[in-house]
Amino acid sequence: MRIIVPMAGMGKRMRPHTLTVPKPLIPIAGKPIVQRLVEDIAKVCQEPIEEVAFIIGNFGEEVEARLLKIAESVGAKGSIHYQDEPLGTAHAILCAKDALRGNVVVAFADTLFKADFTLDTSAEGTIWVQKVEDPRPFGVVKLNEQGQITEFVEKPQDFVSDLAIIGIYYFKDGEYLRDELQYLLDHDIKDKGEYQLTNALENMKSKGSVFIPGPISEWLDCGNKDATVFTNQRYLEYIQDEEGLVSKSAKITNSVVIPPVYIGENVVLHNSVVGPHVSIGNNTQVNGSVVSNSIVQENSKINHAHIANSMLGNFVVYEGIPTDLSLGDYNVLRG
CATH class of the missing domain: 3.90.550.10 (Spore Coat Polysaccharide Biosynthesis Protein SpsA; Chain A)
Structure with a gap:
């Protein structure tokens, strides 16, 4: 084949x-x-x-x-x-x-x-x-x-x-x-x-x-963005019983993780609520934030934000207010 x-x-x-x-x-x-x-x-x-x-x-x-x-x-x-x-x-x-x-x-x-x-x-x-x-x-x-x-x-x-x-x-x-x-x-x-x-x-x-x-x-x-976020949601529901969706190398302190989620290697979650239906790529940091129904790619930083129904690319820095986001790679946005 x-x-x-x-x-x-x-x-x-x-x-x-x-x-x-x-x-x-x-x-x-x-x-x-x-x-x-x-x-x-x-x-x-x-x-x-x-x-x-x-x-x-x-x-x-x-x-x-x-x-x-x-x-x-x-x-x-x-x-x-x-x-x-x-x-x-x-x-x-x-x-x-x-x-x-x-x-x-x-x-x-x-x-x-x-x-x-x-x-x-x-x-x-x-x-x-x-x-x-x-x-x-x-x-x-x-x-x-x-x-x-x-x-x-x-x-x-x-x-x-x-x-x-x-x-x-x-x-x-x-x-x-x-x-x-x-x-x-x-x-x-x-x-x-x-x-x-x-x-x-x-x-x-x-x-x-x-x-x-x-x-x-x-x-x-x-x-498009909304369709891709929805597909991420459905896929997480399909695979939520698989092992390894939350990496063992992730550092999660004083935070709540609501399944189904995917959390990649060396992710840092601090004082945050993540999930449901969230995928977070390797080496991303989330601090003092609430993230739901979103895709966040690798090497990004989210500080003191409330995001939902969003896609953030690689190497994004976001600090701000609640919003529906679609940010590409290497963006810096502070509210």
């Missing part, structure tokens, strides 16, 4: 948090979004993960090294591939054409999921979907009475279906997918100005491929 992870986008909706790191490396409950994604896919696969192929922009050597370690964490080889310009989902996947072999899962790195099933690798293709209230921003599928996918439609402005494609796909034949993606580029077949994966899926279906929907219990978006 190979996992293909397109993640070359700039993550503009997540600024300022994506000014120094790509969005998929923002932490959720102590681990980067993309690591959570890869680990969750590995859990539902019946066979070992041979390779994780990351499709990125010009993110730098440090980011690439972190991605290769994420692949190693699931026992796989990591590979790096580049998408130099945003030409659509089909083009992005094809940037990792060398990894499109055998059983393949394609997972776009801006979404997480929870699922209680084991992937059926005997199926020709599985498209993971979730019912949504407004399907217009998404690709959607239509089903027949046998539960098979009969139609793929990209961002329909008129109602077609409310089953949105969440961005995770399984293909039994990676080479076949590669050839269909290449066909779109060779013949300049675009939809809404881009090469779309849904066009390749429609072509494959018209040639006899049978695709089925993949059941998930929850779709967790990481598209």
Whole structure:
């Protein structure tokens, strides 16, 4: 099994948090979004993960090294591939054409999921979907009475279906997918100005491929600050019984910790209340403060503050009044 992870986008909706790191490396409950994604896919696969192929922009050597370690964490080889310009989902996947072999899962790195099933690798293709209230921003599928996918439609402005494609796909034949993606580029077949994966899926279906929907219990978006904070909340609830969520090296004095929380290495909490639903990165200090439902990254300092529903980046210094925050790396803010 190979996992293909397109993640070359700039993550503009997540600024300022994506000014120094790509969005998929923002932490959720102590681990980067993309690591959570890869680990969750590995859990539902019946066979070992041979390779994780990351499709990125010009993110730098440090980011690439972190991605290769994420692949190693699931026992796989990591590979790096580049998408130099945003030409659509089909083009992005094809940037990792060398990894499109055998059983393949394609997972776009801006979404997480929870699922209680084991992937059926005997199926020709599985498209993971979730019912949504407004399907217009998404690709959607239509089903027949046998539960098979009969139609793929990209961002329909008129109602077609409310089953949105969440961005995770399984293909039994990676080479076949590669050839269909290449066909779109060779013949300049675009939809809404881009090469779309849904066009390749429609072509494959018209040639006899049978695709089925993949059941998930929850779709967790990481598209903006509020959505990411909520995803952190839900993830902490899922994993709250795991050991090691509060590091043994954390120094907690005269403070109250309300689970579920994640507290990283060498965190200092003093005269504070932290939780519920808070993730605090390594080497961060919280003094005389109340922090709830928030993500605070590494090497930051919070003094005499009351924050909720917030994201603070790395190397932030915040001293102030109660507020809803979204502070990027290296900010200093005093009330």
